[in-house]
Amino acid sequence: MIHVSNLTKHYGDFQALKNVSFDVAKGEILGFLGPNGAGKTTTMRILTGYMPPTSGTVTVAGYDVTTDSLEVRKRLGYLPETVPLYPEMTVWGYLDFMARLRGVDKRERRIDEAMEKVRIADHADVMIGKLSKGYRQRLGLAQALLHDPEVLILDEPTIGLDPRQIIEVRELIRGLAQDHTVILSTHILPEVSQTCTRVLIINEGQIVAEGTPERLMARLKGAERIFVQLAGADGNEARRLFQSMDGILAVDDKGNGAYEVECALGTDKRPEIARAVVNRGWGLLELRPVGMSLEEIFLKLTTE
Amino acid sequence: MKNTLTIARREIQAYFVSPIAYVVAAAFLAVMGYFFAMILYYSREATMRYTLGNMTTVLLFVAPILTMRLLAEEQRMGTIELLLTAPVKDWEVVLGKFLGSLTLYACMLGVSLYFPFVLTIVGNPDLGPMVSGYVGMLLLGGALLSLGVLTSSLTQNQIVSAVLGVVLIVLLWLVSALGDVTGAPLSGVFQYLALSGHFYDFFKGVIDTRDVIYYLSVIAAALFLATRVLETRRWR
Numbered sequence: 001m002i003h004v005s006n007l008t009k010h011y012g013d014f015q016a017l018k019n020v021s022f023d024v025a026k027g028e029i030l031g032f033l034g035p036n037g038a039g040k041t042t043t044m045r046i047l048t049g050y051m052p053p054t055s056g057t058v059t060v061a062g063y064d065v066t067t068d069s070l071e072v073r074k075r076l077g078y079l080p081e082t083v084p085l086y087p088e089m090t091v092w093g094y095l096d097f098m099a100r101l102r103g104v105d106k107r108e109r110r111i112d113e114a115m116e117k118v119r120i121a122d123h124a125d126v127m128i129g130k131l132s133k134g135y136r137q138r139l140g141l142a143q144a145l146l147h148d149p150e151v152l153i154l155d156e157p158t159i160g161l162d163p164r165q166i167i168e169v170r171e172l173i174r175g176l177a178q179d180h181t182v183i184l185s186t187h188i189l190p191e192v193s194q195t196c197t198r199v200l201i202i203n204e205g206q207i208v209a210e211g212t213p214e215r216l217m218a219r220l221k222g223a224e225r226i227f228v229q230l231a232g233a234d235g236n237e238a239r240r241l242f243q244s245m246d247g248i249l250a251v252d253d254k255g256n257g258a259y260e261v262e263c264a265l266g267t268d269k270r271p272e273i274a275r276a277v278v279n280r281g282w283g284l285l286e287l288r289p290v291g292m293s294l295e296e297i298f299l300k301l302t303t304e
Numbered sequence: 305m306k307n308t309l310t311i312a313r314r315e316i317q318a319y320f321v322s323p324i325a326y327v328v329a330a331a332f333l334a335v336m337g338y339f340f341a342m343i344l345y346y347s348r349e350a351t352m353r354y355t356l357g358n359m360t361t362v363l364l365f366v367a368p369i370l371t372m373r374l375l376a377e378e379q380r381m382g383t384i385e386l387l388l389t390a391p392v393k394d395w396e397v398v399l400g401k402f403l404g405s406l407t408l409y410a411c412m413l414g415v416s417l418y419f420p421f422v423l424t425i426v427g428n429p430d431l432g433p434m435v436s437g438y439v440g441m442l443l444l445g446g447a448l449l450s451l452g453v454l455t456s457s458l459t460q461n462q463i464v465s466a467v468l469g470v471v472l473i474v475l476l477w478l479v480s481a482l483g484d485v486t487g488a489p490l491s492g493v494f495q496y497l498a499l500s501g502h503f504y505d506f507f508k509g510v511i512d513t514r515d516v517i518y519y520l521s522v523i524a525a526a527l528f529l530a531t532r533v534l535e536t537r538r539w540r
Contacts, residue, residue, distance in 0.1 A: 048389040073391040084386035086314075088321045100310040101390045143386075 001026045001151060001181040002047065007056035009042050009205075016042045018205040020056070024198075029177045031196030031213075032185035033298065039205040040185040041081055044153050047183070048078045061150055074102075077144035081155040083136050084143075087129030091120060091139055094128060095146060102147040114142040117172060133160040141169065145176075152176065154184040158191060170195045189298060201298065225290040226270060230257040231283030241276055245269065260290065307392045308400040315374065315404025328369055329412045335362050340419045350427030352420050353507045356437045360503055363445055364477065368469025370408060371452025372462040374401040375530070379537075380460040388534075395531045398453060402527055405449045413441055433509030440506025443519035447499060448473055450526035457533040473499065476522075 002024040009017040017039045024030050032040045045051045047058055049069040057064060063071040086094060095114060099107045115121040118138040123131065131139065137160050144152055157173065158166045173182055173195055186192060192199050193213040201209040201216075209216055230238055235253065242251045242261050247269060252260040263269045270287055277284045319325040339358045347354065375398075378384040387397050417438075423429045455468035480498035483491030495501055499522070502515040 045385075050385055050389050070391050070393070073389055076389065078385075078389050080382060080385045080389075082382040082385075084381065084383040086318065086381075086383060088318055089314075093317070097310065097314050098386075098390070101307060101387075101392055103306075103391070 001028075001061060002183070003057075003059045004043075004047075005057050007043070007046065007058060008054045009039075009046065009051070010054045016205050017046075017053070020202070020205070020207055022200055022207065022210065024181055024183060026181050027177055027179070028198055029173065029182045029184065029196045031192035031199045032183060032202060033187065033189070033192055033199055034185075034202040035187065038202045040202060041155055043202070044078075044080075044155050044183065044185060048076055048153055049073050075150045077147065077149035077152045079140045079144045079152075079154045079157055083140035085128045085136055085139060087127070089128055090125050091115070091128060091131070092124040094139065095142060098143050099146055104147045110146055110148070114146045117145060118142045119168070134162060134165050137161055138165070138169075141172075150180060152180050152182045152184075154182065156186055157184055158186070158188065166191075224263050224267060224269075226261045226263065226273065227286065227288050227290050228259045228261060228273060228277070228284075229286035230259070230277060231285050233257055233277075233280070233282040237280075238277075238282070241280070242273070245272060245276065257285075305396075307396040308403065311387075311392075311397055311400025312403035312407065315401055316407050318373075319370075319404070319408050322373075324369070324373070325408055328366055329408075329415070332359075332362065332366055332412050333416055335359075336416055336419065340422075344423075350423045350429035352423070352429075352434050352437050355419065356441055356507050357504070359441070360444060360500075363441075363448055364473050365470060367409075367445060367448035368452040368455065368466045368473065370405050371401075371449050371456050371469065372466035373456070374405060374453055375456040375534070376459050376462050376465040380462075384534075384537075394534045395527070398457070398527050398531045398534060401456075402450055402453050402523075405453070406446055409445045409449060410442065413438060413445070430509070433507065436509050436511050437507045439511060440503045440515075443506075443516060444499070444503050447519045447522040447526075450523040450530075451476070454526045454530040454533070457530040 004023070005021045007017050007020040008015070020039070020043065022030075032043070034040050042051070046053045047060065047065065049065045049072055052066050057066075059065070060072045061075050063075075065072050086097075089097065092111065092115075095111045096107065099111055104110050112121065115124060118141050120135060120138050120142060123135060126135075128136070128139065137157070141154070141157060144154065154173070158169050161169060170191065173184065176182060177197070184191075184195070197212065199209075199211065199213050199216055200207055228242075235257075238257075238259065239251050239253055242248055242259065247267055248261055248263050250262040252262070254260060261269065261273065268289075270289075274284060274287060336355065336359055340352075340355045343349075343354045343358075375384070378387065388394070420429065420434045423434075451472050452465075452469040455472055456462075456465040458468060459465050476497070477499045480495045480501055483494035486494070496518070502518050505512050505515055
C-alpha cells in the first residue's frame with residue numbers, strides 16, 4: 001500500500017532523514033517509534049505530500065507523492081502533530097468544511113458517523129476554542145476519518161488524552177485496520193506493543209530496527225534471564241550455587257534474596273535452579289523468566 | 305472551483321464571527337459618512353465623485369487589515385497543514401481566501417450604497433458616474449486585497465502581514481513619483497504601474513478598459529505570487 005525507498009530529507013545542512021526505506025502492506029498498523037527529533041514527523045509530512053523529499057520516492061496506493069500528490073491526498077487521512085483546528089468554528093461546522101474540501105458524498109451521514117466513532121457527537125455545536133485538549137485530539141481524529149480513507153497517517157494520536165480515552169482510541173485504531181492501512185507515530189512504548197502489528201524504530205533519521213513487537217523483543221534479548229526470589233538463603237552461598245551450575249552465564253544479586261540469572265539463549269534452566277534450591281532447603285518464593293521490555297530495547301537502540 | 309468556494313465560504317463565516325470585520329466595516333462606513341456629509345454640505349453637488357476619491361486613501365489601510373489574517377493565521381495555527389494535505393490545489397486555497405475578503409469588502413460597499421441613494425432623494429444625480437465609480441472602487445479594492453493576501457502569505461504574524469501590506473500598497477501607490485526622477489521614457493511605465501493612476505476616470509464616469517485590465521492584472525499577479533510563496537513554504 002505504501003512504498004518508501006531511499007528517502008532523504010535535508011533542512012539546510014541538517015539531514016533529517018538518511019536513506020529511509022520501508023513498505024507497509026494493506027491492513028497493517030505500523031508504529032513509528034523514536035525519540036523527539038528522530039524524523040517521525042518529517043517522514044509523515046512527506047507521505048502526506050505536505051513536504052517534498054530531497055531525494056527518494058514514496059508511493060501511496062500506487063501513486064507517487066510528488067508527481068500525483070492530489071491522487072495521494074484523496075486517499076489519505078492525516079492527523080498532524082499539532083491538531084489543525086479553527087477555534088472560531090463549531091465542531092460540526094469544522095467537520096462540514098473538511099467534508100466539503102474532501103468532496104465527501106452524503107456529508108451529513110459521514111459527519112455523524114465520524115463524530116460517533118470518536119465520541120464527540122454530544123459536542124457538535126460547541127465552539128472549538130472552548131474544547132478541552134482531549135476533545136480537540138478526538139476532533140482531529142474525526143477529521144482524518146471523515147472520508148473513510150484507505151491510508152491513515154496519525155502523528156501522536158493519543159497525546160493529551162486521559163487513560164480511558166487512550167484505550168478507546170487504540171481500540172478504534174485497531175478496529176480501523178481491517179480495511180485501512182494505518183501509520184502512527186508515538187514515543188509511548190506500550191502504545192506500540194498494544195496497537196501495532198509492526199514497529200519501525202527510527203533514530204537520527206535512520207531506521208534502526210523493524211519487525212513485530214514480539215520479534216523485536218526476541219531478537220534483541222541476546223540471552224534468557226530468569227528472576228529468582230529465595231527465602232532463608234545465605235546471599236553469597238546462593239550466588240556461588242548458581243555460578244557453579246552449567247550453562248549459567250551471569251548472576252546478578254538484586255538484594256533481599258532476589259537474583260537475576262542469565263543463561264544461554266534458547267535454554268531454560270528453571271528446573272535445575274528449582275531442584276538445586278529445594279535441595280539446599282531454601283524457600284523458593286518466585287521463579288520466572290524476564291522478558292526484555294520494549295522500553296529497554298528502545299533505549300538500547302537509540303542511545304548507542 | 306468548488307474547493308475555492310468552500311474555502312471562501314469558510315473565510316466569510318470566520319469574518320462574521322470575529323469582531324474585526326464589524327469594527328473595520330463600521331469604521332469604513334463612518335468615515336465615508338463623514339466625507340459624504342461634509343462634501344455635500346460644502347459643494348452642494350449631487351455626486352459621489354469626491355467621496356469615493358477620498359475613500360481610496362482609507363482603503364489603503366482597510367484592505368491589509370481585512371486580509372492580514374487570511375494566510376498568516378493558517379500558518380501560525382498549523383491549519384495550513386490541513387489545507388495543503390487536502391485534495392486542494394494551492395491556487396484554490398489562495399483564490400478562496402481572496403474571494404472571501406472580496407465578498408466582505410463588497411458587502412461594505414453594498415451598505416454604502418445608502419449614500420448615493422440619499423443623493424437620489426435630495427438631488428438629481430447623474431447615475432452613470434456613480435455606477436462606474438463603484439465599479440472602480442470594487443476593482444481598486446480587489447487589487448489592494450490581493451496585495452494584502454500576498455503579504456499575508458509571507459509571515460505567520462498578522463500585524464507583520466498588515467504592516468507589510470500597507471507598505472507594499474503605499475509604494476505601489478506612489479511609484480509614479482519615480483517617473484519624475486527618471487524622466488521619459490521610463491516615467492510612462494511608472495505612471496502606468498502606480499495604483500493611484502487608474503481610478504479617477506471611474507469616478508468621472510469613464511470605464512476605460514486599460515484601467516480595468518490594469519487592476520485585474522495586479523490581482524492576477526499578486527495571487528500568483530502568493531501561490532508561489534505557499535509552494536516554496538513546502539520546500540523549506
